[in-house]
Structures are given as structure tokens and as C-alpha cells.
Amino acid sequence: MKLTFHGAAREVTGSAHIVTINGKNILLDCGLFQGKRKEAFEKNRHFLVDPDKIDVMLLSHAHMDHSGNIPTLIKKGYKGKVYCTDATADLCGIMFRDCAHIQTYDVKYVNKKRLRQGKAPFEPLYTAEDADKAMEHLEPVPYSKPFKIFDDVEVCFHDAGHILGSAFTEINFKENGSTKKLVFTGDIGRHDIPILKDPVVIKDIDYLITESTYGDRRHPPAENVKAAMKEVVNKICKTKGKLIIPAFSIGRTQFLVYILNKLYTEGKICPLPVYVDSPLSSAATKIYSKHRECWDAAAAEFMINGHKPFDFETLRYTEGVNESKSLNNIPGPMIIISASGMCEAGRILHHLKNNITDPKNIVLIVGYMAQNTLGRRIAEHQKEVKIFGTPLPLAAEVEEMAALSAHADQFEMLDYFNRCGASHIEHVFCVHGEQNALDFFSQRLLEAGMKNAHIPSPGQSFEL
Secondary structure: OEEEEEEOOOOOOOOEEEEEEOOEEEEEOOOOOOOOHHHHHHHHHOOOOOHHHOOEEEOOOOOHHHHOOHHHHHHOOOOOOEEEOHHHHHHHHHHHHHHHHHHHHHHHHHHHHHHHOOOOOOOOOOOHHHHHHHHOOEEEOOOOOOEEEEOOEEEEEEEOOOOOOOEEEEEEEEEOOEEEEEEEOOOOOOOOOOOEOOOOOOOOOOEEEEEOOEOOOOOOOHHHHHHHHHHHHHHHHHHOOEEEEEOOOOOHHHHHHHHHHHHHHOOOOOOOOEEEEOHHHHHHHHHHHHOHHHEOHHHHHHHHOOOOOOOOOOEEEOOOHHHHHHHHHOOOOEEEEEOOOOOOOOOHHHHHHHHOOOOOOEEEEOOOOOOOOHHHHHHOOOOEEEEOOEEEEOOOEEEEOHHHOOOOEHHHHHHHHHHHOHHHOOEEEEEOOOHHHHHHHHHHHHHOOOOEEEOOOOOOEEEO
16 A cells, blocks of 8 residues: 655645545545645645556545545546545535635736736636536445445544544555555544544554644643633623624534524523624535434433524624625624634635724624634734735634534544554554654554654655
8 A cells, every 4th residue: 555645735725635545546525735825726726646657545534634626636637435424515506606706806817917917817716607517426425334446445433523424544455465454534524513423443453543732732621612702702892892703604603503503592691793794604505404313312302302403583684795794883782693613714804994993893803814814814813914015903802612623632642542542453544644744643643552654745746
């Protein structure tokens, strides 16, 4: 077996890895790179994966840093299947089209400047038509149902507990007379987070490719989320300001709505209006409502007791741009949840532009912010940030709620791998992390009993 790492190697975005077994190439994920605009533009168009050399693709989940470049892969000539879970396929249906819309809009804006400068126009990374073509290649498979992709290679998806439909990818294969098991984590979820079931434990792993996003950090306990959210919401009620929450449309937005719903239902927060201002978030929430088979017992019980997890009296999902703009003129207190999660695109930019200069407002950071993103600069409490090219003083209060993270932290990942049987693992490859996290976590895995730990570089291959 050979492993080649093309993305999310010594970085956090652009997940893409190739497993070669008996001459057949399996692509694990095909995500978008996110970061500095110029660098992202180049990497997403000229990624290292050769579509003609891929025999089959396995997708861990629908987040764009794992799935978002699949339409480009198809556009460049890949003709095979993309296996994923049912919920992931449904989420990709809205994610791909949304990304195509953003690409088309951004390129149109950039091309106005380029044409004035006498430069050749750019083409969007992919269009809505490309997104639709990509969907034709998706092959949904239920959790815990093994399926063969080649005569000597069997795959099974297990619930990773990260977002709806997220999966650990288990690959059992025969090569050179021996049988081995490779597991690719995608992103690892946490115990006791809202809505989703806990990550499934997989035994007898020989080779492991694992994310390392929070490999050097510890989150506050997940059970602290409600208390922390109650505190920040009641603070905004007192200041009569606006609580602006940048949140990924898939996963984080639904967690937030569910928690706010429970707090409102229990009478623990003032009945202030809550706006989900993102068409993608609204569409994703409908898919979360559809796939109840992925819900944990608490979410199911909440539903049985007569409550809709993603709907309550003071919650509104905005209908269009005009309604989104009207939020600027409505006085607080209020909560606005909007995308994108790292503040790099979407309606959240407008809400930040209109609210970060007012000290009675709060920006709540609820997820990972990659380097070189606006979200990271806000999380770092920089005195001034640029939005749409305009420098603005960051006068609003900035709070962070790490307990809401959908990624397992160092201790949660170590606990998970110990339950899997860490000492059985011959080789582990740490990906999807910044350098400090990769270095620290790889050492912790060796201390846990794994025999060899590697931190691959982009394009690096390993023969096993």
C-alpha cells in the first residue's frame, strides 16, 4: 500500500489523500483550500490530484474543506463514483451549488477590475452546471454497511459525530497475502455534543490517517455550552446590542439554534429575536430535520416532547437580501447567526461591517478560525480589521466559546484512540492541523502506544 498526501498536509484545509492498493488509486476527500485569497485561488485550480489516475473516491463529510473541490475534479475529467453517506450526499447538493454561486459572484467582481486594467478575465472555479454534474457521481451508502470497491478492498462508513453524515472511513484490504485495516478519520466529533450521536469506536486498526486540528489544545466540557450561551445572551439583553455569531452553515448553525431553543423553552434567556441569516444555513437545517436517523437520544426526546429542535417562537430564517439588510435598522437586543464561519465571504461580512465598531455589540467566536482569515484576526482581538477593503476599529466585545467546537480536542482524540486500541496501530499519519498541533499530537500518539507517527508534507508518499 502507498499513501500520498495532496492536501491538509501541514495545514488545515484542502483535505485530499490518495491510497494505492494493488495498483488501484482511492481518493480520500477533495476539499477546497481556504486562506490567503491569491494562494487559495492558485491551489484550488492547480491541485496535485490527477483525475485520470483516480479509480474511486471516498468522501468523509460535506464541509467544504473536505468536499468543495469535487466539482473541479469532475470538471477535470474524473468519471468514477464518489461514495459517501446519505446525509452527506444531501448536504453536498446544497453546498456545491452555493459554492458555485460564490465563485461566480467573486470572479465577476474581480473581473471588473481586471478589465479596467487591461488584464484577461478569470473563470470561476466551477459553475452551477458543474456542481449539478458532480452530484451525478455521488453514491450514497448507509452507515455500518460494508461495500466492496474492488475485489480485494471493502469499505465501511461509521458515524464520526462531527456533523450530520460525517463518517470515519474504514478500508479493509488484502495485499501480498495479508489482510490490513486502514482508517481515515475525516474530522473527529465529540462526546455529548448537541443533536449528533457519539463517534463510533473502530477496533483493530493497522494504519490510521487522523485529523489533528486541536491536537495541542483542550476544550471546555461540552456540557458547559448551555451555561456559557445563557451568560452571553443575557449580557446582550442588558447592553441592548447585537450578538453577531459567524457560524458554518452546516453543523455549527444547527447546534446554536438547538441550544438557544432549549434555553428559550426552559425560560433561561430573555425572549429576544434570533435571526439565521444565511440561505445555505436554512437549507442545511431542513436536511438536518430530515435525517433523524443521525440524531442522538436527547434530540429525539426533545422532538417527542412536542418541540421542533430547529424552530421556536422568536427564531426567524431570513428570506432574502432585503430582509438581511433590514436587520441593520432594527435595534437590539438581537442575535444574528450568519455564514461564512471564518468570515471570508457571505452575509456575515456585512453584519460585521455594520456592528463591530459599536462597543455594546458582541462578536461570538464559536469555531476554528484558520490563519489569514478575517475570523482569525477578530479572534485575536486586533484593534483594527479590514472588511471590504475598509479599515474598521474593532470596538465590539469579542468572546470565544470553544466548548461549541465540533472537533474533538487533544484529550478527546486520545481517549477515542485508546478505546480503539492505540497500541495495535502500526503507522499513524497526522494531517489537518497547524504545525504546533501536528508536532504536539504526534508525540502524544506515540506515548499512547502507536508504533510510528508521521507528519506528511504536501505531495509526500509513504510505502507500507
